[in-house]
Amino acid sequence: MGCDGGTIPKRHELVKGPRKVEKVDKNAELVARWNYCALSQEKLRRPIVACELGRLYNKDAVIEFLLDKSADKTPMEAALHIKSIKNVTELNLADNPAWTGDKESIKGDKYDDIQSARFICPVVGLEMNGRHRFCFLRNCGCVFSERALKEIKSEVCHK
Helix, strand or coil: CCCCCCCCCCHHHHCCCCCCCCCCCHHHHHHHHHHECCCCCCECCCCEEECCCCCEEEHHHHHHHHHCCCCCCCCCHHHCCCCCHHHCEECECEECCCCCCCCCCCCCCCCCCCCCCCEECCCCCCECCCCCCEEECCCCCEEEEHHHHHHHCCCCCCC
């Protein structure tokens, strides 16, 4: 089966080159950041909370993380900075009227647009799909796009 004297191996057959680094798809990473909990990796569902780093979490996943301090469980890197429930802010998100993701049963026979988002900016109408920057006010939890905050030019909630 080769190398029995009848074949002469070439250099590329003997020497293995450096492995190619797999490139992460930026769009898929952004979609995952805006649609899945950073702690439990489950789909985001209300109530949604955010930390000062801007990561989105399911509130029940954060509460379970804070309550379960057993020694055998390794702490998650995504939530090492969360010491109490006061470190997160519950978000007041505006629903996107054009989003039909959870309303229909998923049979696999339709195209799922990963760029459509569940939530939008209530002022400008930009979708929260990762293409635009969003900010939240820590005192009330209202979420706006960065473009809307530049337009309003005030630190007071528009509501």
